[in-house]
Amino acid sequence: MKTRFLILATLCFSFAGFSQKKEMKTAEKALKDSNATAAKTALSSISAMMESAEDPKDQAEYYFLLGNTNGQLAKKGDNASLESAVTAYQKVIEIEEKSGKGKFSDDAKQQLTALTADLVNSAVEDNGNKKFEEAAEKLYLSYKISPQDTSYLYYAASSAVNGGHYEKALTYYEELQEVGYDGSGMIYKATNIETGEVEEMDKNQRDLMVKSGSYKDPADEKSPSKKAEIVKNTALIYTQLGQDDKALEAYQTARESNPDDVNLILNQANLYYKMGDKDKFKELMAEATAMAPDNPDLQYNIGVINMEQGNLEAAREAYKKTLEIDPGYTNAQLNLSTTYVNEGNELIDEMNALGNSKADVAKYDELKKKKDDLFTQGATVLEDALKTNPGNQGILTQLKNIYGAMGDNDNFMRLKNLLEESGGDAEATEEGK
Template identity: 40%
Template sequence: MKKPLIIALALSISAFSFAQKKELRAAEKAIKGNNFAEAKTALNQVEPLMASMDEKNKAKYYYLLGQALYANGAGSSEDIDKALASLNNVKSSAYESDVLQLKQNMTNDILTKGNAAYEKNDFSTASKHFEHAYRTSEKDTLFLYYAAATAVNVREYDRALKLYEELKQLGYTGIQKEYFATNVETGQEEVLDKESRDLYVRAKSHIKPGERLTESKKAEIVKNVALIYVNQGDNEKALEAMKDARAESPDDINLLLSEANVHFKMGNKEEFKKLLEEATQKDPENAELQYNLGVIAAESGDKEAAKRYYDKSIELDPNYINAYINTAALILQGEQALIEEMNNLGSSKKDDLRYDELRKERQDIYRSAIPYLDKAIAIDDKNINAAKTLMNIYSVLGETDKYKVLKQKVEAIEAGN
């Protein structure tokens, strides 16, 4: 009684096997003809038979499904995710090179889409494409970094944080070997891939070949993670992220400055000042650090300290325009008390004499600010704020010719000339 059952079962398996192979061949043929919808239909018919499928046919099924979903780049982002998941299920070594090539094609195509979106400032779409590119080629962690950075551009902070945390777990630093050579014709150093650089050097179009390591992006990643936490109101996590990173790289001044910026955003100006002063000890030639200390001192009402910091910033970088503008603003703050006293004076002879004294003091203040504003305009002749302030000063001082020159400049700037 068992023999017919055994025969019937054998016939059933054979029928299943025939149906599997038939549909897989149909899907393969449809893919070769770029008829991906037909291929997916054939593969959908195979799916219920997966339980009885041998490993060879399973591998073929997953590979063909990946191709059909990818559709030579026409598949949606969701389809690409499914295609990747399907390709990751291909366990047969017979398809290893084919899967690698398909993933490489997917990576290149996705990057092209990502770059196109980036050029259009569509950072949200670009970020998703860059992440997809990484998923197709997980050895290229740079793509994951691009995905996180572009997500920050459009304030997709939750997503960016998730990507950054993944980068941290991977130990990503962004340090890469960079190849360069100097173009003989232009005299400019150019960064190239190794093959191109060596080719150009042999052709003698480039000289002075070399290689170097790029800077670590760890400080930037930690900074962005911390600022995301600040944006989310989680200041404790922000500071924790900074301190952990600084403990690992205590001499990294960028991490120190990032922590200082977090304190500044939190309103912890004393801690901000303390960290900036620590930074100036590590980097005493940094004009920006001196300038920022000047800003903090000015906001704290310590004008003398602010002036010292601004002067030091200018000494380190004679073209640091903000230091000149802020110094002028610091000087001009002194006129407010004079104006208030002048407005409260009466009409007696004594008051008239005092008024003249105050007016002269006010004019002296204006004259003290002029050199700084002049220098700011010399550095940036389109700086409308400096030009307007200087124009008004000349008007008050009664220097008509200089006033007219500045008035013309202001009008030209405002007209876009």
């Protein structure tokens, strides 16, 4: 009886092994015919058996075929199969490393390299189509395939940020810090003799081009470390997610490694303001100003922050300092004008809430004059700006709208005509008709 059971068990095992090999042959033939769907069906029928198979050679072959199947499906547009292909090829390498037999590993590694290139190219396309989450996931998968290429992880985080997927980006940034990503490197440049333009390329290509005589003036430039940027972005994401304490810690870390970055100070100051610590806000703003008193961008950013916080006088002071340093700073001119318009607009609700009593009518006239004076100040800023930048569309449009709001039809039409002459949008507003 025992012998009979042994024979039956052997027969069952033989039939199972025969079935496995038959389905793998079927899958292999289907792949040669570019029928990945049929190959997947064949392999699915033996998946449970192959996962527990004792022969590493059969297991490695199964996962190699599974990788090829999913890779073929991915090339036909089934993006979900990309990760399955990667997992299968990695399983091949793992099995053969353990068994010491390497029949399929080299091919699996080549396929992984090709898949990485496909993933990166697809991610670039996704970014161009504003499919940022898909791009981030593909770049992250590229990094998992090739962990030494940490730049894929960096770009995955950037794509996630661009798409507003902050928690995903935070995970990537934290992983970058864990692996000690620096991001610095060497940029290789040379001047194209035919076009006169400086171009970037890899070192070997650059050196060959220079030797060929088609390029000249080779130059090597070190790109800066991205560590401070990563910590700064991490802090901004913490702020976005409402985790202010973690954001402050991140800013402190970033400033320790990059003490001369005034934008870090501004971001930190803005966070303190949000948290209600106005004294710390003022302290940091003063520190930033002292650090770069002649930097127009810094003064402009100080103006923007104060404007966002409703500190209109402080914003005006910063914008005026910006224009003292750089009289043609258009955004500072526009924002300085806007501070007056915003203050004037704030009076409108108060005016509309008044009644018809003699006192209310007098108050209304008083507020209207104040509003009109503020609008006039806003217009004056832009009229002065037009003297040095007469064709600027933004200035012309904003100035036209101010005159429209004031009911100054003559100036409204003058600006409307100037916009038409310069090719800008000259649609009339209701106030100016």
